[in-house]
Amino acid sequence: MxxxxxxxxxxxxxxxxxxxxxxxxxxxxxxxxxxxxxxxxxxxxxxxxxxxxxxxxxxxxxxxxxxxxxxxxxxxxxxxxxxxxxxxxxxxxxxxxxxxxxxxxxxxxxxxxxxxxxxxxxxxxxxxxxxxxxxxxxxxxxxxxxxxxxxxxxxxxxxxxxxxxxxxxxxxxxxxxxxxxxxxxxxxxxxxxxxxxxxxxxxxxxxxxxxxxxxxxxxxxxxxxxxxxxxxxxxxxxELKSLTKEQYMVPCSSMKGLDPEALEAAAGEFFLLDVRSKDEFSAYHIPGSRNIPLDELGDRKGEIPVDRPVCLICQQAIRTKPAAAVLEDHGVALYELTGGLRNYLEFIKGVRIPDTQ
The missing domain is CATH 3.40.50.720 (NAD(P)-binding Rossmann-like Domain)
Structure with missing residues (x-):
């Protein structure tokens, strides 16, 4: 030994x-x-x-x-x-x-x-x-x-x-x-x-x-x-025999940042939620992401899964804050793409996009 x-x-x-x-x-x-x-x-x-x-x-x-x-x-x-x-x-x-x-x-x-x-x-x-x-x-x-x-x-x-x-x-x-x-x-x-x-x-x-x-x-x-x-x-x-349908995942309310490199490495682990407008999403978006505009998010929370963390995406990480407030009671761990889609495209793809939110 x-x-x-x-x-x-x-x-x-x-x-x-x-x-x-x-x-x-x-x-x-x-x-x-x-x-x-x-x-x-x-x-x-x-x-x-x-x-x-x-x-x-x-x-x-x-x-x-x-x-x-x-x-x-x-x-x-x-x-x-x-x-x-x-x-x-x-x-x-x-x-x-x-x-x-x-x-x-x-x-x-x-x-x-x-x-x-x-x-x-x-x-x-x-x-x-x-x-x-x-x-x-x-x-x-x-x-x-x-x-x-x-x-x-x-x-x-x-x-x-x-x-x-x-x-x-x-x-x-x-x-x-x-x-x-x-x-x-x-x-x-x-x-x-x-x-x-x-x-x-x-x-x-x-x-x-x-x-x-x-x-x-x-x-x-x-x-x-x-x-x-x-x-x-x-x-x-x-005497429990199976996991119930109780919502287990109650995360800390503060949203955490996820930098572009980390997101690229583990995108499959997250539900990617793009809260920009439909037109912005159509122009460019991360493959595999889902678009629910911020002004529709409150009525469409049921479309967001609760079995994996959610990464919120907007152009410059501005609209992600009110989006997180809307999802506060949804019971999922919330992340935001640090610096928004603009930072992601510049860092990962070497592409610049306009200076909007």
Missing amino acids: SDRYIRQRTLNTFGDAAQDKLQQASVLVIGAGGLGVPALQYLNAMGVGRLGIVDADTVDLSNLHRQPIYTENDLGKFKAEVIGNFLKAQNSETEKVIYKTFLQPTNALELISEYDLVLDASDNFGTRYLVNDSCVILNKPFIYGGLFGFEGQVSVFNYRGGPTYRCLYPEMPDRVIADCNTHGVLGVVPGIIGNLQAMEVVKILTGIGEVLSGKLLLVDTLSMQTHKMNIAAIRENL
Whole structure:
């Protein structure tokens, strides 16, 4: 066995047997952001045999204060690809599987079924409920982490008949509560909580220690006080047999930018919605995009799918803002083409178009 793990193997309560269990295990991490970055770093370094990474987001400048794997040179790049390359350089002995997609009702069961457990590092309630329900159906435990300013929460759900996430939070909150951009977070806090999640993964996989099942760990980093709250299992929450038609994807209300290069690389992952006029669309548009003019959008929201993120397109990223407001309650992750179609055509095609909105 590699000397890479010798400091772990020499622990009396860990040893070769536990290290072998890590190397034979597989973990799916949903999200490569504030919680996913520290968890992935340590799980990979410690020798978890196979790590799956699910994320279709790109690196934004506002990510860098709490996601220190990424640098300014990574802005606009897909997080899953950047962190995948980092993990390969960090430990060549583990397998990394990159899923450059969002977790959706159409792919959740298939993805999760291939792993021993799930570490939920998502940043919205819709994905978290989807993770929970999928894990219940597949009888897979998942490690939960939540952030609230200077505070964090950690627990393990669906572990050996223990409570599920719905036993703690039965129903999805409304959009005001679910808005992850209004709370803010201190950069170091996700690192603390993400590492606590990683520790729960290690305990489950190796059998050491006491797993946080049936308990919610509350961490106040300003006072460094912790508290454990008991969670009772509600039997009916363990009896899900299929994913419901409930709208899982409740994204952060703030629209994210998608630069032309990133859109070109992953256009198939997005529903491309062009909100310009019909005449503008006829003159030039991105292949595969759908045209619903802004003044018709409110009446035609039903034509927009809810099973994949939407990238809004207009000429100079001006009409995308009111379009996003119209779609705020549609339940999809919203992106806008940075700089609009004009920027896209200049960057990708080398074509200039008139200076209109």
